[in-house]
Amino acid sequence: MSVSIGIVHSAYYLPEPVDDVRGWGRRTKQSAETIKRLEEAGVCSFYDARGQTALSLAANAIKSLIHATQLAPGTVDFLVYVHTLQGSVAPPPLSLPRLLCEHFNFEQAEAFSFAQQHCASSLGALRIIRAIFAARPSVNRALLVGADVMPLASDRSIAGAGLLSDGACAVLVERDASVNRLVSLAFHASGEGSKLQLPLAQVHQVRLPLSQMASYPRSYP
């Protein structure tokens, strides 16, 4: 069943301060070789939440989106929260997406987390969001929220190939959007990374004729 949805607005929040990779390397006693490899991969800085939780970061991103769009809270039908790191949640049995709904007065919104595709989770969630829109004609507006915080400085390294940064984003998806329409999505998951701190799912083909990803944190995991 085809359905037309699109991303009508997106916002992000990047915590201060911006930290540089060399300072991080000194503090966490990384080898010169690791730093060189990271710099050669284009990693020079990252954002450090320094004590803020994923909840705070996500709330700041939503606040920014609401400020820019004048979004009426009662019109949000869905809130899907995505994250890469297992710890970017509320301590169980609390629910971070529910806390966001309560805080922003998203009265009608159903809320759950979509995760365990690591960095591909925000794209994977789009597949689920598309299915929700296709199957439920009453759903017109969904909020895709992502946040990640890494409290262990030494664990920011992604096998020396990249660095996990802290950040959050909020993406507003609407039915029959006139801009940034979702054309197609395709995924491949090998499962081989399930025991490693590496992306589980590699997105082989994503066609989004939009600048959506440009507004994501550049160092976002």
Next chain:
Amino acid sequence: MNTPVITALASYVPRTVTVHRDCGIEPTHGAPIRSGWHAWVASWQVDYAPHPTKKAAAIRSAAVNAAADEFRCVPVERDTDLSGLAAKVAQTICAARPANAAPIDIAMFCHSSLNEHVSTTTAGRLRAVIGTPCFPFSVSQQQGASTFTALQLASDLLIAEPEINTILIVAAEKWCAPFSRWTDQGIVQGDAAGAILVERFGPASWGLMVIDARAGRLHQLATPAPLSSQDIRTDWVPALRSTIDAILLRHKLQPNDVGTVVGARIDPQLDEAICRHLSRRVIELPSRYRVHLGAAEPIVQLADVLESHDRPVCERILTWGVGLGGFVGCALFESHGRPLVYLNPP
């Protein structure tokens, strides 16, 4: 047809052990696992302090202190971790499928407890267990209601993507330090796993047809809650009544049209209230009250009921559950033959 039908279920509940309320979680045998979770627990203090995990180490809140029993018998898994529990039930269902069965297209993992090690992904392990390309992901932070969301998403996916035919929903919970089994409400969280195989309904299909499934949040507070609100309210009854009524109304059914009701068995008063609402006799179920199996609870309960005796054709089964973080869930099934049921696979 787009209607989902449950053709197989598996559940696993480990042996119970006695857990004292003063002890948030049973001690680990052997060397402590260096999981990395302590850093996250410390980081959560900013927004969630005083953190429930920390609180759990001390005497519980007044609700717990008021509890008459000092001990609770809780299913505790000793031999494997969270992903191991999920893999166990998934493997049971996959191994029993015929070699020429349609491949599993989607794998959903429902949970609220967190893996022993922060970097592992159970969804990835499920992909490995399934053995063929699929789309694995987790549905979480709804606790006992996440399985209902997964059923609803399965239904959505079958409607939205005609090429999808088979979906495996796996739910598991395994609590480990530094987390606590005890909630501030005096409920103890046990370990368990369950799996449901959902297939697109066809002429030769048999099993439990999924008529509807819904999960919802508890009613909104009059004023927006503080960002860090830890309040897990217990007003599940109105939310559950409303969710059940909405499903019955949507399908033009009355409570009497439902044959069997499968509840969460988390709290006698809650069970009683829902039984009364559905105009049926309250059945005394003394075991396991105030012990909750989280996301696995609805599947474990449903598998137990299906195993106990065969259901008449077209009998409707209503299953409801709660998420301790403030969620409720409900699903309505119609029996079209007995699905395969596997209880406590080795």
